[in-house]
Amino acid sequence: MKKLMIGNQAVAAGLHDGGLGVVSSYPGTPSTEITEFLAKYDDLHSEWAPNEKVACEVAFGASLAGARSACAMKHVGLNVAADPLFTLSYTGVNGGMVICVADDPAMHSSQNEQDSRHYAIAAKVPMLEPADSQEAYTFAKEAFALSEKYDTPVLLRMCTRIAHSQSIVETAEAIPPVLKNYEKNPAKYIMMPGNAIKRHPVVEARTEALRELAEDCIFNTVEMNSDEIGIITSGCSYLYVKEVLGDNASILKIGMPNPLPVNLIKEFASKVKKLYIIEELDPVIENHVRALGIEVIGKELFSPLGEFSQQTIAAAFGMDKKECVTADAVIPNRPPMMCAGCPHRGMFYTLAKNKITVLGDIGCYTLGAVPPLNALDSTLCMGASVSGLHGFNLARPEGEKKSVAVIGDSTFMHSGMTGLVNVAYNGTNSTTIILDNSITGMTGHQQNPTTGYNIKGDPAAKVDLEALCKALGINRVRVVDPYDLAACKTAVTEELAAEEPSVIISRRPCVLLKSVKHEAPLTVDSDKCKSCKRCMGLGCPAISMKDGKARIDTTLCVGCGVCKQLCAFDAIG
Amino acid sequence: MKTTSVMIVGVGGQGSLLASKLLGRLLVDEGYDVKVSEVHGMSQRGGSVVTYVRFGEKVYSPIVTDGEADLIISFEKLEAARYARYLKKDGRIVVNTQQIDPMPVIIGAAEYPETVLEELQAKGMNIEALDALALAEQAGSSRAVNIVLMGRAAKQFDIPYDRWIAAIEKTVAPKFVEMNKKAFDLGYHS
Structure with a gap:
């Protein structure tokens, strides 16, 4: 079918x-x-x-x-x-x-x-x-x-x-x-x-x-069309080559990049006058072919950076660029950002406001790095927030009072736990914040050991994060609702001041989960709004300034109420 | 037969995946070779998203580059301008006039180019603008902007109305079929 x-x-x-x-x-x-x-x-x-x-x-x-x-x-x-x-x-x-x-x-x-x-x-x-x-x-x-x-x-x-x-x-x-x-x-x-x-x-x-x-296998195939130009290529690069050159070049398409053939390549190379290697990223095929003593054109023409397209191939073979029209107006970027009502926002606002050094991790919450929050100091790999913070605090003991790690629930399960064991075992007074949104968010809502459901959505054993952190050797473990800015501030202040390692579990489910009920959208009373822009500091996509006053987009707002807590003039309700 | 290139562009969360699913399904049913390239992951979080749909007798590349698109369907005004350079000289843009401010505009670091469509039109670009959000709300959900726009763009394809409706019935979750059919119809007759 x-x-x-x-x-x-x-x-x-x-x-x-x-x-x-x-x-x-x-x-x-x-x-x-x-x-x-x-x-x-x-x-x-x-x-x-x-x-x-x-x-x-x-x-x-x-x-x-x-x-x-x-x-x-x-x-x-x-x-x-x-x-x-x-x-x-x-x-x-x-x-x-x-x-x-x-x-x-x-x-x-x-x-x-x-x-x-x-x-x-x-x-x-x-x-x-x-x-x-x-x-x-x-x-x-x-x-x-x-x-x-x-x-x-x-x-x-x-x-x-x-x-x-x-x-x-x-x-x-x-x-x-x-x-x-x-x-x-x-x-x-x-x-x-x-x-x-x-x-x-x-x-x-x-x-x-x-x-x-x-x-000689089904994975590597040869199309002999020309004795002038021969191209060795693989994956999507093959598609771009075919799109541009069609039947005007001979092609050796590699479907098995390891191990690479020797005789097949030598024979193909011997039948064409000029040999190109077109592969995205590193010169893997190219290095192999060069090692066979064959002269090729590869990375000098086809960059090791990023993706190719038919345009890359056309440009390399000297074809004219297609005519196109662009606007003279400056087109602002539209970077990804945390959603309206994202539970991570309240915690990041608190950290940014208090100028805390934040070692970050991999997930939706990496978006805490973008303006206006600019809340992150580092993102390396899965789990590196917790272990990295320990190292940071070893090198700068005064950092214990003003630095935290932030890591999601799924990432903590993935490789944050071992870092936390190290914090407890080797003893820095590090503060780890687990941003528990009850789902693996960025990749599109997969269950994980902390959610209580398996891949099929059936009930499964649920890891108790509080008990787990205690079992790993952390005595100070507290839970906070990131929609409550005052509670976030208290928790961060107290745990940073503590003379022992601690964990704050910032817990609220992802606002995109179907099980999460949204509150009625909030609105701005423009008579009360004094245009102080304090609410704009949240970087909420639902809030913008229109004609000098804050305005809330009711199609985006989920009524989380975080901006309301910031407004000193009671204009949001 | 030459390959036709369509782009569906918008803001993450506006439903471009459903729109491309609908178009892809329809084109396969019509007997074309089809390739659809989607965006998943981080860009979906409110970022600029682009989906390429290419069809013809034999399609190789799944993506579209500068000056190649026959049709750009844009769910948002600024995004139409962002991807305008992909349009072929005699191509066409079908665009929702809705304005969604990106974060640099929200925080005052950049300005939204309000008259950019007029500027592109003045440069000879073939642009059809409509208030798809209003029509979607009329159909019963602001989330149906994607299908309203597909309805409007449908006239650019040599495929009868009924075949589109059949594809909607096959692609959309049963409880949303009627609403989406209405949204499609409102777009088609706009």
């Missing part, structure tokens, strides 16, 4: 139709929908794990037991799962195992632009890279057979444009999930030195066998 699917849905369909038994993932743009679509199937087990390392290890366990398994994550998630990945390469698999990783060139929703192909090379595991939804389906499905035949986990690399572009998919017959036999095999699965040392040559031999496969 032909259907329009985003790449991530196609991956889900391919994994399902490939006989997937167990999937465990942590959400992360642009990978999230793979697991969300898998959760719609009832003939496999799906779950949100607390982080990518756990997810990858769950998939390992399921594979060991004999099931076909998968996990999905964004590129930076693979950093977290890198520890199991590198040794999974040695153990290999029982049931086929696929690790889906989605890169984000141009950083639509990420903190860096890393190229996950380096992981495939470093961990010595095969990687597949589809160029559209149909390939995403086929490659995901085929990945299981590849995994089992070569006894290796398989990385399936997506990028934003493939993950979030819809194209037509024709699905094939589904293979029902099968549980292979499980037999104890210490030499293969217990990776202590004596065993692991014998697995390393197996890994090297496997890479050579896979390289043989790369010479």
Whole structure:
């Protein structure tokens, strides 16, 4: 049946139709929908794990037991799962195992632009890279057979444009999930030195066998159209090349970026006068081709920064720019921002107002960094707020009185807990604020261990954050409602003054949750409004100044009442 | 047959994903090769969002670049101006006259270019402006701005009215179908 699917849905369909038994993932743009679509199937087990390392290890366990398994994550998630990945390469698999990783060139929703192909090379595991939804389906499905035949986990690399572009998919017959036999095999699965040392040559031999496969497989394809121009490309770059050059260039399309073929490339190169390598991000294919002693044009023409488009290709081949009209008027930016009624706003306002140094983390609340709040001092990676604050306070002991970490509920579960253990164990009087909005927000509302529901929306064990923080060694744990500015101020002042580490749980559900009832929108009495602009300091998208007076957009306002608390003239009600 | 390029632009939260889902579904049912490129994640939080829809006999790139769009459907005035450079010389912009201030305007760091559509029109750009918010409210929900605009833009496609209605029935959640059909009709006949 032909259907329009985003790449991530196609991956889900391919994994399902490939006989997937167990999937465990942590959400992360642009990978999230793979697991969300898998959760719609009832003939496999799906779950949100607390982080990518756990997810990858769950998939390992399921594979060991004999099931076909998968996990999905964004590129930076693979950093977290890198520890199991590198040794999974040695153990290999029982049931086929696929690790889906989605890169984000141009950083639509990420903190860096890393190229996950380096992981495939470093961990010595095969990687597949589809160029559209149909390939995403086929490659995901085929990945299981590849995994089992070569006894290796398989990385399936997506990028934003493939993950979030819809194209037509024709699905094939589904293979029902099968549980292979499980037999104890210490030499293969217990990776202590004596065993692991014998697995390393197996890994090297496997890479050579896979390289043989790369010479002639469904993943790497050649289109001979011209003996003048030859292009080696992969993923969405292939689409842009075809869009611009059509049948005017010969193309070697790489669908398996690791290991790369040798003879196929040499032969292709020998048939064209000029060879280009067109790949987004790092020169992975290019370095391989250059190492074969072949002259190419690559990164000197095609930047390692951001995404390409048909325009990139057209410009590189000297084609005229298409005519276009632009406005002379200055078009102001429209950066993303915290929603009207966002529960994070009250806490960030309090921190900014009191000039607190704030080590931030990854989530919607990273938007506390933007004007007018400008509340954050750093954002590095998942969990770095808590551990970073400890380091900050070690270096600047006076910081204990005026610095905090802010971290969301899901991010705290992901990797904030270990940082908090360190705060308690190694003893800085650090104050950690858990912004508990009862959901994983930025990635589009996924459940997590603190919400009380699982991926299917069924009731599940709920982590008690207060009890958890106490168990981790923090005696001072208090809960505050971020809609109550006075309470926020008291909590922050008192916990910063305390002579021991503390946690403030700033708790209120995300205003976008369907279960959250909105209050009637507030309005401004323009006779009472003195144009002091104090309410504007909140950076609420519902509040603006019109004709010198504050005005509230009633279609956006959810009646949270935070601005009302700021108004000294009782003009908001 | 050449590839046709459509862009749906607006502010995160205005329902561009539903609009592109509707258009994509319709075009597949009409037998075209179709690609739709969406934006998920951080930009959705009140930021500027753009969705590309391309269709034809065989479509390669899922995105649209400068001077390529046959049609831009904009849910907000400023966003129409932001993406105007993507429009082909003889292309057309269908735009909601609604003004949603971005944060730099709200905090007074920038000014909203109130007359930017007139400026673009003066430069020869083909612009159809309508108050889609008023029509959406008339249909029963301010959230139906997306479907009102699809109704207005529908006339730019060589696809009969009934086929659009059938696509709405297949794409929209059952309890919102009637309201969205009304919204589409109001846009179509505006």
